[in-house]
Amino acid sequence: MTEQLIKSKKRVQQHGEVFTPKKIVNLMLNQAELQENLRDLSSTFLEPSAGEGAFLTEILRRKLKIARQISASRDEYDENALIALSSLYGIELLEDNIELLVMNMIITFSNEYTQTVMADFTAKADDGITRHVIDSAKTIIRANMVHGNALTHLDDRGESLLFSEWQLLPIKRGVRKVQRILYTFDAVLDQGNAEATVQIEQPAYEAIDLFADLFEDDEPKQPKSEKPLVQYVPVKLTEVYKELVETIGE
Numbered sequence: 001m002t003e004q005l006i007k008s009k010k011r012v013q014q015h016g017e018v019f020t021p022k023k024i025v026n027l028m029l030n031q032a033e034l035q036e037n038l039r040d041l042s043s044t045f046l047e048p049s050a051g052e053g054a055f056l057t058e059i060l061r062r063k064l065k066i067a068r069q070i071s072a073s074r075d076e077y078d079e080n081a082l083i084a085l086s087s088l089y090g091i092e093l094l095e096d097n098i099e100l101l102v103m104n105m106i107i108t109f110s111n112e113y114t115q116t117v118m119a120d121f122t123a124k125a126d127d128g129i130t131r132h133v134i135d136s137a138k139t140i141i142r143a144n145m146v147h148g149n150a151l152t153h154l155d156d157r158g159e160s161l162l163f164s165e166w167q168l169l170p171i172k173r174g175v176r177k178v179q180r181i182l183y184t185f186d187a188v189l190d191q192g193n194a195e196a197t198v199q200i201e202q203p204a205y206e207a208i209d210l211f212a213d214l215f216e217d218d219e220p221k222q223p224k225s226e227k228p229l230v231q232y233v234p235v236k237l238t239e240v241y242k243e244l245v246e247t248i249g250e
C-alpha cells in the first residue's frame with residue numbers, strides 16, 4: 001500500500017504538513033545514539049509537530065517490545081506497558097491530525113498489548129484486566145497527545161498547553177502507584193529552574209447545582225477563585241482511567 005505523505009498543497013504551504021515515510025522513520029529511529037533511550041521504558045520523548053504519529057507510534061511499538069522482554073508476569077507487563085506509554089508526548093496543531101494521532105496511538109497500544117497478553121500470558125482479549133489496562137492507556141494517550149501550537153505554547157482558546165507527568169511513587173506493601181501532576185508547557189521547558197516549575201491543580205469537574213435557579217437571589221454566587229482546587233489521587237497505573245480527584249487544602 002502506498003503511503004499518503006501529503007494531503008493538499010495548501011496544507012503543505014500553510015503548515016509544512018509532509019508526513020515521514022515509514023522507511024525513513026525506521027532509519028532515523030535506528031540511529032545508534034537513540035538506542036539507550038528507546039530501551040529505557042521511562043525515557044521521555046516529545047514530538048512537537050507530531051502529525052498522525054509516524055514517529056510516536058513506532059517508538060511506542062519498540063518500547064512495548066522491550067516491556068515484553070523484561071516482564072516475567074502479566075502484572076509486570078501491564079505496568080511496564082503503561083510506563084512505556086506514559087513517557088511519550090506529542091503536540092499537534094491541526095484538529096484532524098490530533099484526532100488521527102490519538103486514534104493511531106490507541107490502536108497501536110491496543111493491538112500490541114492484546115497480542116502480547118494473549119500469546120505470553122494466555123489472557124482473553126476482553127477480560128476485565130485487559131479492559132482496565134486499555135482504558136488506562138486511552139486516558140494516558142488523551143492527556144499526553146496535546147492539541148495546540150508548539151511555538152506559542154497555547155491552545156486554540158489561547159490557554160497554556162498542559163502536560164501530565166505520571167510520577168511513579170515508591171512501592172508500598174507490594175503496590176506501586178502513580179501520581180498524575182499537571183504542568184504548563186512553559187514549566188516543562190523551564191524544568192532546569194525549579195523555582196519556575198508551576199504545578200497546576202485543575203478542577204476536573206464542576207458540581208452542578210440542580211436548585212441553583214430556585215435560590216438564585218438568596219445566596220450570592222461563589223466567586224470563581226473560591227472554587228475548590230483538586231488534585232489527582234495516586235492510583236495503580238492500571239486504574240488511571242478512573243481519573244480520581246481529591247480536594248486539596250482542606
Ligand SMILES: C[S@@+](CC[C@H](N)C(=O)[O-])C[C@H]1O[C@@H](n2cnc3c(N)ncnc32)[C@H](O)[C@@H]1O
Nearest residue numbers: 016017018019020049050051054092093149150
Ligand atoms: C512535517 S509534518 C510532520 C508530521 C510528523 N512528525 C511526521 O513525521 O509524519 C509537520 C506537522 O506539524 C504540524 N504543525 C505545524 N505547525 C505546528 C505548530 N506550530 N505546533 C504544532 N504542530 C504544528 C502540522 O500540522 C503537521 O502535522
